[in-house]
Each structure stands twice: as C-alpha cells, then as structure tokens.
Amino acid sequence: xxxxxxxxxxxxxxxxxxxxxxxxxxxxxxxxxxxxxxxxxxxxxxxxxxxxxxxxxxxxxxxxxxxxxxxxxxxxxxxxxxxxxxxxxxxxxxxxxxxxxxx
Amino acid sequence: xxxxxxxxxxxxxxxxxxxxxxxxxxxxxxxxxxxxxxxxxxxxxxxxxxxxxxxxxxxxxxxxxxxxxxxxxxxxxxxxxxxxxxxxxxxxxxxxxxxxxxxxxxxxxxxxxxxxxxxxxxxxxxxxxxxxxxxxxxxxxxxxxxxxxxxxxxxxxxxxxxxxxxxxxxxxxxxxxxxxxxxxxxxxxxxxxxxxx
Numbered sequence: 001x002x003x004x005x006x007x008x009x010x011x012x013x014x015x016x017x018x019x020x021x022x023x024x025x026x027x028x029x030x031x032x033x034x035x036x037x038x039x040x041x042x043x044x045x046x047x048x049x050x051x052x053x054x055x056x057x058x059x060x061x062x063x064x065x066x067x068x069x070x071x072x073x074x075x076x077x078x079x080x081x082x083x084x085x086x087x088x089x090x091x092x093x094x095x096x097x098x099x100x101x102x103x
Numbered sequence: 104x105x106x107x108x109x110x111x112x113x114x115x116x117x118x119x120x121x122x123x124x125x126x127x128x129x130x131x132x133x134x135x136x137x138x139x140x141x142x143x144x145x146x147x148x149x150x151x152x153x154x155x156x157x158x159x160x161x162x163x164x165x166x167x168x169x170x171x172x173x174x175x176x177x178x179x180x181x182x183x184x185x186x187x188x189x190x191x192x193x194x195x196x197x198x199x200x201x202x203x204x205x206x207x208x209x210x211x212x213x214x215x216x217x218x219x220x221x222x223x224x225x226x227x228x229x230x231x232x233x234x235x236x237x238x239x240x241x242x243x244x245x246x247x248x249x250x251x252x253x254x255x256x257x258x259x260x261x262x263x264x265x266x267x268x269x270x271x272x273x274x275x276x277x278x279x280x281x282x283x284x285x286x287x288x289x290x291x292x293x294x295x296x297x298x299x300x
Contacts, residue, residue, distance in 0.1 A: 008261060011140050012280065015147020024148055033269075036145045040265045041111040043138040044236065047262070048115015050131050051229065053123050060222040065230075067223060071185040072231035075200050078181035079253035080242060082173040087249055090166055 108236050108266070142265040146276055153273040160277055167278055171285035174253050175293070178203055182227075194300040195220055201293035202228040203256030203286045204235060204263075212294045231256065235263055243270035252279045257290055259283030 018024050028035070051057055061068075119127075150156055160167070178200045186196020199220070202209025206228035213221040235254035243251035248271040255263035260283025268276040 011143045012147040015144040016151035019148035019151025044111035045115040046131050048112040049119035052116035052119025064223050064226045068226040068230045071182050071227045074181035074185035075178040076254040079174045079177035080250050082177035083250050083253045086169050086173045
C-alpha cells in the first residue's frame with residue numbers, strides 16, 4: 001500500500017508540475033477530456049472483466065448480493081448525508097465552484 | 104457519464120463471465136495498474152493547470168480532514184444500521200463498513216475470522232465501488248462537489264478519482280485524493296478493531 005501511495009502521488013505530482021509549467025502541448029490539452037473518458041471507460045471495462053471472470057465472486061454475489069446491496073447503500077447514504085451536514089456547518093464560506101458538466 | 108460507466112462495467116462483467124478464461128486475471132491486474140497511472144497523470148495535469156487550486160486548499164486548512172472523518176462515521180453508522188435490519192451482529196457489520204470500498208484488503212483482513220464474513224465484506228465493498236462510480240456524477244450534479252467524494256470511500260485516491268475529477272473540479276479532485284489517503288489508512292486499523300469488539 002505504501003509503495004502504491006508513493007507511486008500514485010508521484011504520478012499526480014508529475015502531471016501537476018507539467019500542467020503548472022505549461023509543458024503539455026496544446027494538442028494534448030485540447031484532447032485531455034476525451035483521453036480521460038476513453039481511458040476511464042476502458043479501465044472500468046477491465047474491472048468488469050475481473051469481476052465476471054472470477055467464478056467465486058459471481059457465485060457469492062448471487063448468494064450474498066442482497067445483503068451486500070443493503071449494506072453498501074446504507075453506508076453510501078449516510079456518508080453523503082454526514083458530509084453534507086458538515087459542509088453546511090463548517091464550509092459555509094467556501095464558494096461553490098462551477099461544474100464542468102458531462103462530456 | 105453514469106450510463107457509460109454502467110455500460111462499461113456490465114459489458115466487462117459479461118465478457119469476463121462468458122468469453123474469457125480465469126487465467127486472464129493476472130494480466131488484467133497489470134493493465135489496471137498501467138491504466139490507473141495514466142489516468143492519475145491526466146488528473147495531475149488538470150490540477151496543475153488550475154493555478155489557484157492550491158491557495159483554495161490552503162484556505163480550507165485542517166478542516167479538510169472533517170470530510171474523511173464524516174465519511175468514516177457515515178459508513179460505519181450506515182453499515183451497522185443495515186446489519187441491524189439484516190440481523191448481522193454490529194461488530195461484523197461495522198467491520199464490513201470499515202472496508203470503505205477497499206474490497207481486497209477488507210476481505211483479506213476478515214478471511215481469518217470467517218470465510219462467510221470475508222465474502223460478504225468483499226461483495227459489499229465491490230458493490231460500494233460500483234454504486235460509487237455510478238452515483239458520483241449524479242451526486243456532483245444534484246447535491247454538491249465535495250459530497251460526491253463520500254460514496255468513493257478509500258477509492259477516492261485511485262479508481263474513483265478520475266470519475267470525481269471529471270464530474271467536478273480540480274479543487275475537489277485534490278480534496279478527494281487527501282480523503283482517499285486518510286480512508287485507506289483507516290481500513291487496516293478499523294476493520295480489526297471492529298471485529299475484535
């Protein structure tokens with residue numbers, strides 16, 4: 001995990017420095033969004049393959065799926081709710097930045 | 104974006120289930136690592152391009168840590184309530200919730216305790232990650248940018264980060280990374296604590 005953390009952080013930093021110093025060519029920058037979308041969807045496809053190819057996961061999914069969905073939905077719901085509450089209390093002054101929207 | 108995400112995962116699951124041999128698992132690990140690094144690099148460029156981001160984060164200061172803390176409390180609270188409904192002891196449901204979407208680690212920690220619970224932790228956290236990927240663009244659009252980090256849990260620093268970055272803004276992407284680091288550190292601490300209560 002620690003090695004991974006360092007790897008992720010250094011790659012993020014490398015990208016951030018290159019972006020900050022304007023060392024990335026305009027051509028790549030203009031396609032950044034498309035590049036991100038394509039690699040993201042490809043990655044999700046591979047993640048799906050990993051779930052589908054593993055007989056154990058699929059079998060236990062059918063068996064434990066209902067419980068798993070209840071647990072994860074509740075976890076997510078309360079995480080979002082608590083973050084929303086703390087945001088209303090502690091981050092009042094933080095301006096809302098516009099969304100980039102979908103693309 | 105949400106629809107594309109669902110389609111990509113579902114097509115992947117069907118391809119894996121019907122078309123590919125289980126031996127492909129090892130090579131997909133490498134592809135995921137490479138793809139993730141590429142995506143993180145793009146996210147980095149995006150953060151770097153927005154030069155005012157760092158000052159905004161500095162202005163938030165230590166308050167940033169409130170976000171992972173709230174996600175921890177919310178996840179544990181939610182999973183314990185769900186466990187109560189399903190008749191699972193609170194230490195077991197709490198341990199599952201403390202996986203925060205990091206399915207491989209939470210399942211591994213619980214493997215010694217019971218294989219049934221380990222399987223449930225694995226599936227619950229896989230489902231959490233899938234729901235996170237689908238709901239992040241929607242939460243970002245209708246509830247708020249910082250709130251969209253919450254479903255991601257520990258994956259806010261890697262697999263969910265590109266989705267959060269795409270659905271929100273560079274400031275949220277940095278907060279997301281920090282949140283993911285804190286939550287990933289909390290998983291190996293909190294899962295054993297809960298299961299040993």
